[in-house]
Amino acid sequence: MTLEELKAYCVPEWERIQTHPFVAGIGQGTLPDEKLRYFIGQDALYLRDFYRVLSLIGGRLTPQEGAKTLIHHAETVFSVESTLHDAIARYFQMTPDDLQKVPLGWVTKGYRDHLVRTAYTESVAVAVAAVLPCYWTYQAIGQKLASSLPEHPWLREWILTYAGEAYGTAVAEVVHLFEHLPVAPAEEAQIRESYHWSMVYERRFWDQAWSSGQH
Numbered sequence: 001m002t003l004e005e006l007k008a009y010c011v012p013e014w015e016r017i018q019t020h021p022f023v024a025g026i027g028q029g030t031l032p033d034e035k036l037r038y039f040i041g042q043d044a045l046y047l048r049d050f051y052r053v054l055s056l057i058g059g060r061l062t063p064q065e066g067a068k069t070l071i072h073h074a075e076t077v078f079s080v081e082s083t084l085h086d087a088i089a090r091y092f093q094m095t096p097d098d099l100q101k102v103p104l105g106w107v108t109k110g111y112r113d114h115l116v117r118t119a120y121t122e123s124v125a126v127a128v129a130a131v132l133p134c135y136w137t138y139q140a141i142g143q144k145l146a147s148s149l150p151e152h153p154w155l156r157e158w159i160l161t162y163a164g165e166a167y168g169t170a171v172a173e174v175v176h177l178f179e180h181l182p183v184a185p186a187e188e189a190q191i192r193e194s195y196h197w198s199m200v201y202e203r204r205f206w207d208q209a210w211s212s213g214q215h
């Protein structure tokens with residue numbers, strides 16, 4: 001199965017993400033600081049499980065299937081994304097720990113639970129399908145917003161991280177891995193379902209951030 005086939009299956013979710021007011025606010029540099037702070041706090045809580053999910057799926061693969069790719073990506077969650085969060089925390093005169101003191105939002109909780117459960121209990125192809133939206137939607141948002149960068153130093157940095165070459169390589173690697181995994185016909189419906197839930201959670205994550213959890 002290819003990523004393009006999965007994307008075609010979830011077009012309405014992607015349209016909602018692309019046109020989301022939070023995403024537009026990042027691009028225009030008009031996002032209120034308290035919304036950015038809330039989002040980064042929730043995302044820091046999300047990443048605390050995302051690296052686990054990548055390590056867990058990586059541990060279920062052979063080196064030939066791409067174990068090293070996912071283990072390496074788990075490491076870059078710390079070296080790239082958490083580093084960006086820590087820098088944004090400093091901008092708000094907060095420590096990285098302070099940033100995560102926001103109450104865990106229900107979308108963050110649901111998304112983490114979905115990813116951990118899928119990585120732990122489903123087939124590897126179904127588990128990789130669940131992480132695909134995490135990768136490609138952030139890259140697509142970054143690339144779209146990079147054509148006109150805002151003045152805001154950390155919104156600019158956020159965009160450049162996800163539009164950058166290193167992130168692009170990671171996305172290409174996980175897509176390659178997914179598209180080369182053997183898939184039994186009976187698994188296809190589960191792949192679509194796990195991918196679909198992640199797309200729904202990605203969209204809801206932006207909703208949650210826009211309302212700072214007040215929904």
Ligand SMILES: Cc1ncc(CO)c(N)n1
Pocket residue numbers: 043046081133134135138202205
């Ligand atoms: C919710 C969410 N999805 C995807 C990414 C990109 O890894 C992220 N940092 N946060």
